[in-house]
Amino acid sequence: MDTSDTSGQLEEALERVHTSGPERDGWLSNHAPMVVEALSAHGQAGAVHRWLDLYRDKLEDFPDRVAPVTDDNWLEALGDPRRIADWTYHFSHTLEERPWRSVLAEWWPRLLPGLYGGATHTVIRVGHAVRALEADENAPRRTELAHALGYWAARHQPVTRLVALPGAPTAEAALAAVPAIEPGHLGFRNRLAAVRQLPVWADDVTDPDTAKERLTELVRAATHRYATHGHAEPTMLVHAATAPNAVLRTLHSLPRDQWAPSLHAAWRASAAVTAMYGPVEPVAYVPPARLSADGVMEKALAHGDEHVIKFTDTALDIGDDRALAAAQRAIELSVPLA
Known part of the structure; x- marks a missing residue:
């Protein structure tokens, strides 16, 4: 499907969204910019304003600035959510002066270790912004990249001191080998802190083309897995697929020497989400009709839930019957947008 949007409705929607902050209630992510891009990418640009009208109660005003982020102090501002506006202004200014791919290439390796921030919505938002820019470069889409990168920088959250467990030759088998965290941890951040060990997978890959192939395999495996395991946590488990897919979407806008590190970070993110929410007994699933x-x-659009729409977007990137069945399963398991 053609991912360009010639109507200007995506641009209008992004301008509307950019008056809002990237979060609400101090932590929950604003999914609006990701959803309107996903809808536009799949021929549903005419529905973006109608969907935004339904979602508007989940939007909060954009936060105030605290102090400028500069080339000298950016490291101390990294991972400080109070600085969301400062980071967004920094990237907005930078993207006015330099090509967006140059800015992305500079900041991607700095931000990549912290892609867990915002429950991985930070990197997911960047992936949507990059796809929009690759289809058509204009001011609202560049501004969206600034907001996405700013959100990622402010919510930057690394995970360290992981114990490597024996892995498996395929992404599907490696995801199946992910051990569950100990029960009793509530909330994404507490669950993430409880992840102590993950299986090794594709850790020896250094060739860029091989990295892309393995990353594609991971996204496919995580998408397929949702159909049989999504019942464990229907909302959060979509990120095991959508986070690595955001990385995959970004590869061709990055220098090739960043592809293999991107694969390794994407695997750890997908495996961590699986550890936090997904090691349960599978349930056989067959969709009710040919899809x-x-x-x-x-x-997905009629259902309206933001995670359902974004997961369906990833499932359509895979495009096979198992992926479409997984998207149908997400629709069935999730609560519709009121």
């Missing part, structure tokens, strides 16, 4: 890509996206 088509257009039909599943129309169902």
